[in-house]
Amino acid sequence: MAEIDTDAKQCDIVIIGGGPAGLAAGLYAARARRSTLLIERKVTGGQIALTAAVENYPGIDSINGFDLADAMHKQASKYGMETAAGDVSAIEQAADGTHLVQSNEGAYAARAVILTGGADYDKLGVPGEERLTGFGVSYCATCDAAFYKDQTVAVIGGGDAAMDEGLFVARYAKKVLVVHRRDELRASAILQERAFAEPKMEFVWNTVVEEIVGDKTVTGIRTKNLVTGEQGSLDVTGVFIFIGMTPNTSYLREKLRMDGGGHVLVNEWMETDVPGLFAAGDIRANSARQVVTAAGDGVTASIRADHYITDAFGTKPTIAAAAAVSA
Numbered sequence: 449m450a451e452i453d454t455d456a457k458q459c460d461i462v463i464i465g466g467g468p469a470g471l472a473a474g475l476y477a478a479r480a481r482r483s484t485l486l487i488e489r490k491v492t493g494g495q496i497a498l499t500a501a502v503e504n505y506p507g508i509d510s511i512n513g514f515d516l517a518d519a520m521h522k523q524a525s526k527y528g529m530e531t532a533a534g535d536v537s538a539i540e541q542a543a544d545g546t547h548l549v550q551s552n553e554g555a556y557a558a559r560a561v562i563l564t565g566g567a568d569y570d571k572l573g574v575p576g577e578e579r580l581t582g583f584g585v586s587y588c589a590t591c592d593a594a595f596y597k598d599q600t601v602a603v604i605g606g607g608d609a610a611m612d613e614g615l616f617v618a619r620y621a622k623k624v625l626v627v628h629r630r631d632e633l634r635a636s637a638i639l640q641e642r643a644f645a646e647p648k649m650e651f652v653w654n655t656v657v658e659e660i661v662g663d664k665t666v667t668g669i670r671t672k673n674l675v676t677g678e679q680g681s682l683d684v685t686g687v688f689i690f691i692g693m694t695p696n697t698s699y700l701r702e703k704l705r706m707d708g709g710g711h712v713l714v715n716e717w718m719e720t721d722v723p724g725l726f727a728a729g730d731i732r733a734n735s736a737r738q739v740v741t742a743a744g745d746g747v748t749a750s751i752r753a754d755h756y757i758t759d760a761f762g763t764k765p766t767i768a769a770a771a772a773v774s775a
């Protein structure tokens with residue numbers, strides 16, 4: 449059992465990760481007048497800060513992802529949410545139920561912790577990928593397929609996600625070239641059947657991507673056949689990469705119940721199996737991996753965390769959040 453670090457900053461609720469789930473959780477926690485601290489290791493916004501246009505957030509026709517995240521951050525801060533820079537590497541529960549959160553920038557003690565560290569898409573690691581992300585390179589068909597109406601695009605991968613998302617892209621695109629490093633798919637039989645039955649989908653077997661090319665936007669990919677060694681190129685205006693996702697849970701292993709992929713298992717209130725620890729957004733198992741669902745998860749976790757603190761510690765909300773708003 450951890451000792452309480454007397455120098456640790458004390459808060460009602462600590463939120464780890466400043467993507468849509470964390471920012472929505474912070475808004476609700478601060479408005480519930482809980483002292484709320486959000487810790488982010490990079491810049492707030494998470495994955496959504498990477499995308500040029502979000503067109504599926506209900507009520508907003510189209511918005512730059514960074515602007516949406518910035519608006520969420522400002523709104524939560526207006527109600528008193530504080531933000532600290534830091535990469536969280538450990539959480540320990542003390543004898544009194546308080547959670548001690550350790551980051552490379554400091555230590556914090558919280559009555560409840562909401563884990564919103566999201567997930568990182570596995571990258572190909574080829575030239576052009578990072579530079580053209582958001583400009584033809586995508587990791588989310590549900591988000592971006594509509595931008596590729598009547599165009600030819602590539603889908604990279606051979607698992608369930610690649611087929612599922614590839615079929616979604618085919619609703620818009622003229623042609624979908626599935627580029628896969630093996631000579632057969634790993635996807636489930638039903639998804640394979642659907643993919644093979646879709647006339648817009650063509651398969652490029654035993655092939656890897658060596659480079660994504662384009663000046664301001666994607667114009668093609670350079671490929672290599674792993675059997676013949678032959679190099680080639682494909683003219684595409686979009687590249688959808690689905691080769692896996694890694695949730696940011698490495699520091700939580702052996703502390704929480706997770707699925708085989710390392711996503712945190714929660715109930716419908718976003719509660720983990722550890723009292724006072726909640727998980728919301730892409731970090732949790734069975735997330736729909738959208739901004740609106742991540743935000744919804746964050747809100748659910750935050751409301752439950754507020755109730756949990758009242759039940760477990762008998763404390764009412766303590767901070768004068770209204771002062772921050774009226775200031």
Ligand SMILES: Cc1cc2nc3c(=O)[nH]c(=O)nc-3n(C[C@H](O)[C@H](O)[C@H](O)COP(=O)(O)OP(=O)(O)OC[C@H]3O[C@@H](n4cnc5c(N)ncnc54)[C@H](O)[C@@H]3O)c2cc1C
Binds near residue numbers: 499
């Ligand atoms: C290019 C792209 C385009 C997208 N477009 C759309 C779209 O148009 N519409 C849509 O609905 N969805 C879209 N998505 C998906 C959407 O962005 C995600 O579903 C959503 O951001 C998940 O939110 P989250 O808060 O759960 O996690 P994330 O957005 O992943 O945020 C997690 C945050 O936690 C931080 N973090 C992680 N670990 C730690 C730690 N140990 N300590 C401190 N901080 C930590 C990370 O730095 C990150 O900022 C897109 C995704 C990508 C990659």
